[in-house]
Amino acid sequence: MSDGELQPLHVEEGIDRFLRHHESSVGESTMANARTRLRHFKEWTKEVDIENLNGLTGRDLADFVAWRRDDIAPVTLQKQLSTVRMALRYWADIEGVTEGLAEKLHSPELPDGAEARDIH
Numbered sequence: 001m002s003d004g005e006l007q008p009l010h011v012e013e014g015i016d017r018f019l020r021h022h023e024s025s026v027g028e029s030t031m032a033n034a035r036t037r038l039r040h041f042k043e044w045t046k047e048v049d050i051e052n053l054n055g056l057t058g059r060d061l062a063d064f065v066a067w068r069r070d071d072i073a074p075v076t077l078q079k080q081l082s083t084v085r086m087a088l089r090y091w092a093d094i095e096g097v098t099e100g101l102a103e104k105l106h107s108p109e110l111p112d113g114a115e116a117r118d119i120h
Helices: 011-023 028-047 058-069 074-093
Strands: none
Touching: 011 028, 011 074, 028 058, 028 074, 058 074
């Protein structure tokens, strides 16, 4: 196989592979969060008819961010995108997406104090 050649990777298979890989290095609550966050990504891929991760582009990722932005708080979106970014890096390592695609997934800027809690 030549350098840079992608191997077909169905969305569900990619998510399953990432979760199995990730499972050995994190706790159960982190795994539960990753499953939930990637479930939203999978839902989006079905809505926009993406079956093979090979074709994902930076523009697709921008569309995903826009799709999620209206439904959740900015800090929640940042955390969700962090998980998707980790998955993209893993998928690049196994020739499922283009190298560097994870760096094209941009989180929105948080307003000052967005991560602060009002509870004392």
